[in-house]
Amino acid sequence: MLLLNPKLLPNVISSIALIIFLIGRFQVKKNLKLHIKLMSLAMTIDILLVIALVLMRNALGTVVSGKMSGILMVHVPIAISTVIAYGFATYFGLKLKRGQRQYLKHMRITDKVVIPLRLLNTFTSWLLFIYA
Numbered sequence: 155m156l157l158l159n160p161k162l163l164p165n166v167i168s169s170i171a172l173i174i175f176l177i178g179r180f181q182v183k184k185n186l187k188l189h190i191k192l193m194s195l196a197m198t199i200d201i202l203l204v205i206a207l208v209l210m211r212n213a214l215g216t217v218v219s220g221k222m223s224g225i226l227m228v229h230v231p232i233a234i235s236t237v238i239a240y241g242f243a244t245y246f247g248l249k250l251k252r253g254q255r256q257y258l259k260h261m262r263i264t265d266k267v268v269i270p271l272r273l274l275n276t277f278t279s280w281l282l283f284i285y286a
Contacts, residue, residue: 165283169280174195175197177192179193179265200275223286239271242260
């Protein structure tokens with residue numbers, strides 16, 4: 155079965171996380187509690203996926219060895235940047251949840267970085283699957 159293909163599964167999981175991320179993103183003004191839950195879930199899935207790839211596919215060894223394809227050389231910095239941006243989003247999100255509204259401008263900037271990174275992360279991940 156195609157879905158059980160070990161090379162396809164991470165992309166499917168990443169795409170599901172992206173859908174959850176986008177649904178959560180657009181709940182921020184409609185339903186803040188749902189926004190927080192969905193964004194937390196999407197980021198958790200992404201981070202667990204990175205950990206799984208590092209442990210199961212020796213992804214870190216591939217990066218350290220320098221034996222990366224051109225697409226991987228684009229994907230890895232995007233993936234790392236996405237996780238770092240998640241850290242900022244989580245930090246500012248927790249501040250906002252506690253009522254510290256002065257962090258709203260920082261969250262808006264982070265939002266403008268996280269969304270394109272997350273989209274590019276999934277896009278380059280699929281390119282890796284297609285062209286690898």
